[in-house]
Amino acid sequence: MGAGHAHPLHLQRESPVHRLAPEVKIVAVLLFTIIVVITPRTEFWAFGGYLVLLAAVAIAARVPATWLAKRATIELPFVLLAVTLPFFGHGERVTWLGLSLSVDGLHGAWNIFAKGTLGVLASLLLAATTTMRDLILGLDRLRCPTVFTQIATFMLRYLDVLADDARRMRVARLARGYDPRFLWQVKAFAVSVGALFLRAYERGERVYLAMVARGYQGRLPRRADDRAPTAQWVAAASLPVATAGIALAAALG
Amino acid sequence: MDTTAMHIANGIVNGPVSAIFAVFAVVALAFCVRQARADLDDRLAPMAGLVAAFIFAVQMLNFQVLPGVSGHLLGGTLAVILVGPWVGALCVSTVLIVQCLLFADGGLTALGLNITNMALLGTAAGYVLVVALLRLLPKTPAGLGTTALIASIISVVVASQGFVLEYALGGTTELSLPWISGTMAGVHVLIGIGEGVIAATTVATVARVRPDLVYALRRFRKPVNVEVGAAA
Numbered sequence: 336m337g338a339g340h341a342h343p344l345h346l347q348r349e350s351p352v353h354r355l356a357p358e359v360k361i362v363a364v365l366l367f368t369i370i371v372v373i374t375p376r377t378e379f380w381a382f383g384g385y386l387v388l389l390a391a392v393a394i395a396a397r398v399p400a401t402w403l404a405k406r407a408t409i410e411l412p413f414v415l416l417a418v419t420l421p422f423f424g425h426g427e428r429v430t431w432l433g434l435s436l437s438v439d440g441l442h443g444a445w446n447i448f449a450k451g452t453l454g455v456l457a458s459l460l461l462a463a464t465t466t467m468r469d470l471i472l473g474l475d476r477l478r479c480p481t482v483f484t485q486i487a488t489f490m491l492r493y494l495d496v497l498a499d500d501a502r503r504m505r506v507a508r509l510a511r512g513y514d515p516r517f518l519w520q521v522k523a524f525a526v527s528v529g530a531l532f533l534r535a536y537e538r539g540e541r542v543y544l545a546m547v548a549r550g551y552q553g554r555l556p557r558r559a560d561d562r563a564p565t566a567q568w569v570a571a572a573s574l575p576v577a578t579a580g581i582a583l584a585a586a587l588g
Numbered sequence: 589m590d591t592t593a594m595h596i597a598n599g600i601v602n603g604p605v606s607a608i609f610a611v612f613a614v615v616a617l618a619f620c621v622r623q624a625r626a627d628l629d630d631r632l633a634p635m636a637g638l639v640a641a642f643i644f645a646v647q648m649l650n651f652q653v654l655p656g657v658s659g660h661l662l663g664g665t666l667a668v669i670l671v672g673p674w675v676g677a678l679c680v681s682t683v684l685i686v687q688c689l690l691f692a693d694g695g696l697t698a699l700g701l702n703i704t705n706m707a708l709l710g711t712a713a714g715y716v717l718v719v720a721l722l723r724l725l726p727k728t729p730a731g732l733g734t735t736a737l738i739a740s741i742i743s744v745v746v747a748s749q750g751f752v753l754e755y756a757l758g759g760t761t762e763l764s765l766p767w768i769s770g771t772m773a774g775v776h777v778l779i780g781i782g783e784g785v786i787a788a789t790t791v792a793t794v795a796r797v798r799p800d801l802v803y804a805l806r807r808f809r810k811p812v813n814v815e816v817g818a819a820a
Contacts, residue, residue, distance in 0.1 A: 361689065368696040373603045454696060461689060470689060480621045482628065486675075486682045489637020490644060497641055528786060529793025536638050536794075536801070543634040 346463040351570070352396035353464045356563030357473025359571040364461045366575035371453045374582050376446040381585035382453065388577050389456050398463045407455050467491050476562070492542070496535045504531060596698040596705075596751065603697070605758025610700025616708050617681055623674035627803075632671055635801060639667050640679040646786060647683065661779065662747055664710030665718065665740040666787040669732065670794065672803040673715040680707035705750035714743035718804055727808045733792035735804075740787045741780035748776035 352360070367385075374381050393403060465473070471491070475484045504527055628636065643663030663683075667676030681703050688699050717739035725731035752769045795802050 364689075365696055372606065372697040458689065458696065467686075470686075474685075480618075482621050482624055482675075482678055483682055483685075485628075485633060486636050486640050486679055487686060489634055490640035490679075490682060490686070493638045493641030494644060497638075497645055526789075529790045532638070532642060532790050533794060533797055535641075536635065536798075539634045539638055543630075547630065 345466055346398055346402065348397045348464075350395060350397045350464070352392065352460075355464075355571055356476075356567050357465050357469040358476045359473075359563050359567050360461055360465060361470070361473050361477065363571040363574045364457050367457050367578050368454050370575065370578045370582050371450055371457075374450075374585065376442055376449070378582075378585040381581050382449045384581040384585075385453050385578060386456075388574060388581075389453065389460065392460055392574060393456075396460060396464050398460060402463070403456060403459055406459050407452065489539070489543070493535060493539055496538050497531065500534050500538065501531055504534075596701050596754075601698065601701055601754050602758040605754060606697050606700060608700075609704050609754060610697070613681075613700040613703040613708065617678065617703070620674045620677045624678055627672050627675050631801065632675060632803070636671050636675050636679055639663075639670050639676070640682050642790075643667065643680060644683045644686070646783075647687070661783040661786065662706050662710050662744055663783070663787075664706065664747065665714035665736055665743050665783070666790060668711050668714040668718055668739075669736055669787070669791050669804040670802060673711055676715070677707045677711045680711060701751075701754050705747045705754075709750040710743050710747035713746040714739045717742055722804060722808075727805060729792040729795040732795045732802065732804065733788035736787040736791045737784035740784035741777065744780035744783055745773055745776045748772040 367388075371382075371385055374385075390400075393400065468491075471484050471487050474487070475481075508527075643661075643666070646661045646663055662680070664676065664680055667679045670676075671679060684699065684702050684707060688696055688702075718735055721735040721738060722731070725735055749769065749772065752765065752772055755768060756765055791802070795805065799805055
């Protein structure tokens with residue numbers, strides 16, 4: 336709990352990207368991803384250009400390449416899907432190293448791999464430079480319905496509560512002579528999952544009522560003049576604008 | 589191979605189809621927001637947060653279903669039983685949005701697709717089944733647990749077929765549809781059983797200890813005439 340409300344993908348650094356207002360970053364990443372996805376898959380060098388842009392952002396944000404590469408492995412299941420496409424696809428086939436591969440499948444595999452990787456890297460950069468609290472604040476300022484931000488706020492609080500209560504219950508089991516082994520933990524987990532849920536609820540209910548008693552009305556207090564300055568919007572817009580430039584150049588070239 | 593080991597990524601389904609489903613998801617969620625406002629009282633607000641956190645946590649449990657195939661739980665049925673269809677759909681969507689933005693899980697442009705499958709199709713199927721099953725089964729913790737188990741299995745399979753529909757409309761490569769459909773359904777029956785067991789134990793425990801928290805049982809609750817004293 337001492338770590339505040341950071342999340343595992345947040346990278347505490349001092350950089351211009353970290354200082355940008357969250358809503359600005361969310362919009363920039365959203366636009367970037369949309370442009371990447373609508374780029375035709377055969378514009379190979381455009382994807383290279385996008386990668387260079389992300390590398391520039393990563394350098395500005397002082398996020399190490401190895402850190403990004405390690406977290407990008409979340410994409411692996413999809414890459415595995417992509418690898419099988421050339422073998423199962425239909426249509427025209429080419430022979431490569433004695434393997435018969437479908438051209439459509441090869442293009443499809445490249446499509447998934449390129450767009451998936453760029454999307455994951457962009458999201459990772461957003462996550463690395465934005466705390467959870469800031470993200471919710473950003474969504475709130477983007478006029479996201481209060482119901483969403485409210486659920487999200489409680490969800491983030493409860494994640495800590497759940498993890499802590501689960502740990503306490505495990506320590507309590509250990510203290511009573513329970514000897515967990517690899518798979519046999521599942522049974523204890525299954526038996527205690529309902530209890531965990533109730534314990535966490537009652538803990539959180541008290542917190543919620545305490546918040547309501549102190550004037551909470553579904554939204555965390557904010558200052559009146561907390562809109563992101565135009566300079567920040569301009570700075571963040573450079574990513575989607577550059578991306579759109581590359582996409583246009585590729586489409587015309 | 590299972591494509592929901594993680595949510596749908598960018599580039600699996602083409603742009604126009606993704607956009608159509610994004611619009612569909614936004615419209616459907618806007619409707620849910622309107623409906624949810626009436627539901628979201630002091631008891632449901634923290635419950636919605638907890639359900640979302642719980643779904644977030646269980647979606648991280650990727651379990652190996654077949655060699656090389658893993659899948660995760662969806663949690664729609666659990667949400668429907670505890671917080672109702674409208675808030676439930678919003679809970680699952682919130683989880684998906686946060687996972688997409690902060691954990692890079694699922695593509696940003698595929699968010700509409702993921703929300704349609706897991707938050708809308710999954711919870712809608714779950715809700716219909718829960719309402720229908722509760723007519724037949726006893727309104728006891730055991731009956732509710734059985735309802736959760738059955739509804740989970742079917743709603744997870746329905747959600748997985750949502751992906752098949754989207755892939756049929758805008759898949760970026762040619763793969764045989766019956767094959768995808770069969771693989772997805774087969775894998776998700778197993779996932780559904782896992783999900784059903786977790787949902788059933790959770791819901792049964794909650795129904796036993798705090799039946800006032802179970803949304804699905806609200807309609808069957810007898811109105812209690814509380815005498816409010818003059819001091820209150």
